[in-house]
Amino acid sequence: MTSQDTLSVPHDFICPITREIMQNPVLLIEDGHSYELYAIEHWLQSHNSSPITNKPLDDRRFVNNFNLKNAIQEYCTRQKTILSSNQFLTFNIRYSRVPIAWNNKPKLNIRLSLLGSSNTGKTTLSRYLQCGLQSNFVHTNSSVTIGPDLHFFYLDQLYDDQYVITIQLSDIPGMERFESCCDSHFRNCHGAFLITDSTDIDTLERIELHWYKQLQLKGKEHVESILVCNKIDIFEDNCDDNYRKIFLERAEYFASLHDMPICHTSALRGDNIQFMFKQLIIRILQNESLLQQIKENSSMYNKSLFRSEPISPTSSIQVLLKSSSRQNDYNSSSSGDCCLFA
Missing domain, CATH: 3.40.50.300 (P-loop containing nucleotide triphosphate hydrolases)
Incomplete structure (x- = not known):
């Protein structure tokens, strides 16, 4: 989800640094705010202050915010379902x-x-x-x-x-x-x-x-x-x-x-x-x-389509052979009859 899609997203789901919805939120222990993992790592490489308060940090540690991550994932799944439904309703x-x-x-x-x-x-x-x-x-x-x-x-x-x-x-x-x-x-x-x-x-x-x-x-x-x-x-x-x-x-x-x-x-x-x-x-x-x-x-x-028996590739040849066999029997029988009535 890009920044142009974040207008209706809950404020806590958006990273203060990237201004985009977070995928891997972590909690910066000292300032108590959550950030996108890669964004806060990059920030701390060149800063020693909080991205929000700008106050110096004595403790640069952060931990995974699993509760927030689960909430974001549930929200995104729900939004995807709504988007799919709305798109379907435009059918012709x-x-x-x-x-x-x-x-x-x-x-x-x-x-x-x-x-x-x-x-x-x-x-x-x-x-x-x-x-x-x-x-x-x-x-x-x-x-x-x-x-x-x-x-x-x-x-x-x-x-x-x-x-x-x-x-x-x-x-x-x-x-x-x-x-x-x-x-x-x-x-x-x-x-x-x-x-x-x-x-x-x-x-x-x-x-x-x-x-x-x-x-x-x-x-x-x-x-x-x-x-x-x-x-x-x-x-x-x-x-x-x-x-x-x-x-x-x-x-x-x-x-x-x-x-x-x-x-x-x-x-x-x-x-x-x-x-x-x-x-x-x-x-x-x-x-x-x-x-x-x-x-x-x-x-x-x-399932009934998959269970239907395939037509044998030789079935047409077999039919022709059977037809030919019947025709020969008929011809033999016919010639016999002619002899009887001769």
């Missing part, structure tokens, strides 16, 4: 392959689901995450989802300085006749976006009466959720004050009742889409029980 969601340099790093796979009625904009939200600012193209080319669509992303920052975070996003069809194919996505997801159309209060009621209940019934015990009020651009322009008041009060009541955040988005303009994904991912990683499940599942998956 990427729609591409994981960098080759990360291929050998452990991976944590987070499964997210988009839940809600048809025409709430679920598909447009997921495609906006892929296409970014090309929202007009995405919006005009969206179609009704008739089966779970899967999209894969990764975070461009390592979690805990070691884990690659991959995201599997399931876009669940909102029409009732397709709901039977969604059970596995309820059971396996770690986080869910409960999508409503802000201009249609019936979609919020459907979240309350069906989607959230199904998630609680079939999903994981500690699954995280966010209530997403989509189409906020139309809501602001086309809905009257009375409707807006009723919708917002009902949405806030539902969210507070189930201890989940609300996110207002516009799939057309791209408002808050990156934010809502980041918020849910962070909530999942801060959920200790859920994070432990993710780590265990990822560990089991990685």
Whole structure:
């Protein structure tokens, strides 16, 4: 840690001579102050006074200050953890392959689901995450989802300085006749976006009466959720004050009742889409029980890859030989049959 980083460091952790945080603090017995070992040794080579009081020293001895050293080490470890966490929180969601340099790093796979009625904009939200600012193209080319669509992303920052975070996003069809194919996505997801159309209060009621209940019934015990009020651009322009008041009060009541955040988005303009994904991912990683499940599942998956039997390099030759042998047997049998019927 350099001098420019010492503004928030406790004063006792900084060497009075170097003005930097100490690594090997020693206590100068006579003046009662601690210094960096190499700094006080160099000082005493050319001075016979205290670096702080400038008074002559009768006793030039010093001893290791182990208590201070332990305190500094604990502080530096804590600061490193905070710095790492803050750096991770600047992550972006990427729609591409994981960098080759990360291929050998452990991976944590987070499964997210988009839940809600048809025409709430679920598909447009997921495609906006892929296409970014090309929202007009995405919006005009969206179609009704008739089966779970899967999209894969990764975070461009390592979690805990070691884990690659991959995201599997399931876009669940909102029409009732397709709901039977969604059970596995309820059971396996770690986080869910409960999508409503802000201009249609019936979609919020459907979240309350069906989607959230199904998630609680079939999903994981500690699954995280966010209530997403989509189409906020139309809501602001086309809905009257009375409707807006009723919708917002009902949405806030539902969210507070189930201890989940609300996110207002516009799939057309791209408002808050990156934010809502980041918020849910962070909530999942801060959920200790859920994070432990993710780590265990990822560990089991990685072990299963290592246990898989390698393909024998001669297997293709063996297959060809067996195929040739069968063909010869067939030819012999065929020629025999011809003789019988001759």
